[in-house]
Amino acid sequence: MTGQRCIALIAHDQKKDDMADFARQHQAALSQFRIVATGTTGGRVQDACPGLNVVRLKSGPLGGDQQIGAMIATGDVDMLIFFIDPLSSLPHDVDVKALTRLATVYDIPMALNRATAEQLTDFHSTH
Numbered sequence: 001m002t003g004q005r006c007i008a009l010i011a012h013d014q015k016k017d018d019m020a021d022f023a024r025q026h027q028a029a030l031s032q033f034r035i036v037a038t039g040t041t042g043g044r045v046q047d048a049c050p051g052l053n054v055v056r057l058k059s060g061p062l063g064g065d066q067q068i069g070a071m072i073a074t075g076d077v078d079m080l081i082f083f084i085d086p087l088s089s090l091p092h093d094v095d096v097k098a099l100t101r102l103a104t105v106y107d108i109p110m111a112l113n114r115a116t117a118e119q120l121t122d123f124h125s126t127h
Contacts, residue, residue, distance in 0.1 A: 007081065
């Protein structure tokens with residue numbers, strides 16, 4: 001559907017189960033969006049919600065975070081849900097910071113945890 005808003009989904013390894021569960025519980029709201037996701041996260045969301053059309057990009061550490069960042073910069077992503085694991089050190093932490101910086105610079109709604117993601121998804125699917 002042309003003009004459909006796009007949501008990007010990313011989850012760190014320890015948060016992928018939570019993202020799949022979030023997608024399952026909010027499948028109706030997510031179906032209102034075009035969905036892009038980093039590789040493994042996208043696969044987990046597709047497994048949990050076969051009815052959702054998820055475009056899978058590269059894995060985050062292999063460039064998926066940058067792909068989503070580029071889509072934010074070009075106006076192709078309207079909202080970012082990124083379930084971050086604050087307790088694990090990440091070798092690609094600079095990529096994560098760059099992605100959240102882009103979401104802030106381009107002033108798109110961004111959720112870094114489930115509570116905020118539920119509020120954003122529900123609000124944006126009804127407006």
